[in-house]
Amino acid sequence: MALIAFCMLIFSIDYNIVYVALPEIGREVGFSAQSLQWVVSAYSVGLGGALLFGGRAVDRLGARNMLILALALFAVSSLAGGLATSPGLLIGARVVQGLGGALLFPATLSLINTQFEEGPTRNKAYAVWGTAGASGSIIGSMAGGVLTNYLGWASVFYVNIPLCLLAMVATYSVISSDAKAADSRKFDIPGALVATGASTLLVYGLIAGPENGWTSAKTIGALAVGLALGIAFFVIEAKTKDPLAPPRLFSYRSLVTAILIIFVFQGAINTLHYIFFIDLQTVMGYSPLQAGLAFLPMSALAMFGSGKVLPFVVQRWGVRWALFGGLIGVGISMIVLAFSMTESSSFYPLIPAVLLWGLFAGTLYPAMFMAAGSDAAPDEQGVASALTQTSAQIGGAMGMAALIAVATSGLDLGEGATNPVGDVLDGLQTSALVGGIAAIAGAFLAFRIKSQKASAGQDGAGADSTPATEDAKVPVG
Known part of the structure; x- marks a missing residue:
């Protein structure tokens, strides 16, 4: 479990660490203001494009083999990214990092679903996995600011290399070979x-x-x-x-529900990130390092939500209520943020929204993958998690594009604008309100998962013999 959490930590750090370094990357490597976003977006293209392939590769070729390959891709592409001297080379390195993520992400989830016993033990494993992802956002934000400030932008890439090498050595020693378990059927x-x-x-x-x-x-x-x-x-x-993706997977109610919920969630959460950082830096005048530090309360609450709140809610009420409550909370946090943003430079009015955001997002994120894998067989875990994360990538891109369009609709920020900061603020508030309402509406999708209330002493599978309608088969009592 320590190894799986460490690998998830690498994935999360790599996703978050470049944000604070973006201004320096733009100046040093030669990106224009319009093209700089591709330092982030190239990773999403590689990750979203290859996830389904990576998930099935995990099922067919083995989680251990694919985890080692993913870590090797991360290490090599991080070295290339740090050495890049042109935008094209750096964008290419980020695409390869995304390919590594497309293998690493389903491999970690497959290991959880195949190596940990169903019920409280697996629920705790999901909690640790989610906590590692949340802690990666803290470490990524802090490390990105410190490394960029003292060692330069390239250090945010180089730092991945020793982490990946350490994880590769640990994988060889901790996880048994895939030789017997790997599926040798024809690859699609x-x-x-x-x-x-x-x-x-x-x-x-x-x-x-x-x-x-x-x-x-x-x-x-x-x-x-x-x-x-x-x-x-x-x-x-x-x-x-x-x-590659057996059609029967789309008859699994829990998997389909998780795919739909994460589509809504990722669109909301990507927009929250965008609104938060634009508000801090454009409206409130924070530096990139200050903005990274302002992200810490959210990440700390996300760790608490994943590690403590999720296991309690799932054991007490089931995955369905974890999904419903989590997405309702994310929606409320967006609405609270909309009413908290002002032209003031004070961070204090934003704290309630930030804390709600972290708590509910941290609780919800692992629950979605818990639901996605609850119906799938052991040799379907990789592709089930890949389908869910692919939906996250597409939903995140689509939701943020739509809500940014709402935020910028009708804005006139040219030389004749009388109050450009106020106009930006109005757009961000409107976007947050629309996103919050959409998230709350999407929360009701959780009721597609039938609630299971097993009595004391009952095993989780006994309450309902139809796998697609069980609530992650959680034993109670």
């Missing part, structure tokens, strides 16, 4: 290629839309081809003998 190459192309183009189109324009040929072409490939993928999967 056509399905993998089409799924990767569809996910990559959809994520790319949604990320590039605000920059290129939603009516531009690039945006429309990427989204149209991505959608066509997505339809083609389902046709291929229905006909192939060994599909």
